[in-house]
Amino acid sequence: MASMRDIKRRKTSIQSTQQITKAMKLTSTVKLQKARARAEQSKPYFDFMYETVNAMLAKSGNIKHPYLQAKDSGKTAIVVITSNRGLAGGYNNNIIKLVTGFEVPKEDTLIYTVGTKGRDALSKRGYEIKADYSEIVEDPIYSDAQIISRDLLEAFEQGEIKEIYLAYTFFKNTVSHEPRRIKLLPVETGEETSEEKSIPMNYEPEEEEALDMIIPKYITSIVYGALMQAVASENGARMQAMDSATSNAEEMIDSLSLLYNRARQGSITQELTEIIAGADAIS
Secondary structure, X not given: OOOHHHHHHXXXXXXXXXXXXXXXXXXXXXXXXXXXXHHXXXXXXXHHHXXXXXXXXXXXXXXXXXXXXXXXXXXXXXXXXXXOOOOOOOHHHHHHHHHHOOOOOHHHEEEEEEOHHHHHHHHHOOOEEEXXXXXXXXXXXXXXXXXXXXXXXXXXXXXXXXXXXXXXXXXXXXXXXXXXXXXXXXXXXXXXXXXXXXXXXXXXXXXXXHHHHHHHHHHXXXXXXXXXXXHHHHHHHHHHHHHHHHHHXXXXXXXXXXXXXXXXXXXXXXXXXXXHHHHHHHO
């Protein structure tokens, strides 16, 4: 059995760790409230944007436009949104697994990272990091998404990449977060319904000029919406992880307290036995 000094030292260490996890839980809770409000406020707009653009393209027939045409050459780009810090449970690992499990070989993949955890993990696995925007992940704004979208569209237009995917964590609620991968380019129009076929889509100005304005805004909106979802998911995951760590620390402290009391009782019993034995020897 460990000595009383060792048990007390370990208990003190765990109590110090518990104080840290409690503080981190409170910090994540406050950040989650703000991030959740932003995610919920922005979600209807970006959902509507996604549905509107897809419905519009479905009614447009076979439009020949660079953003809608599959390319034969170039690599696959993946925008990977993770965090700059750990201690968030499986939040970062789930996204990394989503990327490494993709059917496209890493030799044919370019990674655009938002978050140092994803950047470092994928770099170690041999993926090429084309660009890193990790500084924006703490408090992203719409102009940050515009910068990412601009860089992606430039690479797409130049033929450096042939398709673009986005890997992020969707915020369902405080305890549920879903890693997702969606395709950004080429835009997939989906199937037309009978009602859509009966309503043709006319563009003013010309369709190419209109799509040159609509598609970049569409891509920016999806990226920004994913950033909002990811920030809320990160703070929710960290709050859960720190809550579990605090509870585990409490259990360990209770267990060590019991061991300490047993060791103390054993020490007292041994001292009494020695005193009685000494008294008997004298008498």
